[in-house]
Amino acid sequence: VDLEQIFRAHQKEIFVYFLRTLGDRDRAEDLAQETFLRACGSALRFRGDSSVRTWVFSIARRVLVDHYRRRAPEVLTEPPEQPRPTDPGARIDVERALALLPVAAREAIVMVDVIGLSPSEAADAIGATPNAFRVRLHRARQQFREVYGDER
């Protein structure tokens, strides 16, 4: 099995997961690389109980949690990412709206509404029950609509 080929199929969405959850391109790149590094180490233990996509996302989730643990003081005090002035207007609003959400809500929306994971896959990846995740997603979408407006 060519690991590189398998991982490459998920490279972009893992990067997007970190980019849209953290709002920092460099950090997203580092954590995406860390995710695949850990995936290499645990590839032999992957038993195929879930899809490769869910497995890789579950690793990415742990990398994100570890990242927050390490950087907790800074993350709690740092302001939400501000959109760059060169971005197109509509997109800036969406990004700003996402950045204003709590991390858990942002993560749920990024997984399902940005990347396109099914709620079940996302629930598997973060280790929640499908129902619990649906509740979280529902609340996250509500929060997003409140922040962004109701155009979408």
Place this chain on the structure above:
Amino acid sequence: MSVEGPIEPPLRLNELADVDSPEVVRAALSRFRRRTVVWSLWIVGALVAAFLLLPGYTSLRNDPHVLLARSPGTVSGAVIHEGPVQATVFEVVRVNKSVFAIHLFLTDSALKPEEQLTALNVTGMYSGGGLVPPGFSLSAGKSVEVWSVNRPGSPVVVIPLAIVTTVGRDLPPLRIDLQQLSIPSWIWR
């Protein structure tokens, strides 16, 4: 809270996924390979160190029994009589470039109870290994296993013997002619 009823419409934010992704997989795989190599080297190093530092292993290396047993040589079985002493040449081995050794069993054949045989330039062995200091005494009716450690060059090995008693009595030395015993010359030469 449960989410029942019609399926909630997605937010359709998939345009946010339209970004240029950097190459992270190849970098991760390279890092993994490097890390694997480093770990492998550490593990191999640790194993080698553990193996070398094992006390049992080092004591084994220093054990003269093991050292002599591992040396190449030949088994003789020749018996030499000298006065009250019977010497059985069990084996002769070449320990290294500068040493060869004769494995002997010395048995008294005619010592009186008050007499004690003394042999010089031989090395006895404790039962647990380790060499006793050169020279030993053999009491009447007993036998002892000894090694005579010698420098190569001559086929004749001389082990001075004496009987210690209340009345001293000198004996001729014990002569072992390895050439005569058909011991290959590469061992003693």
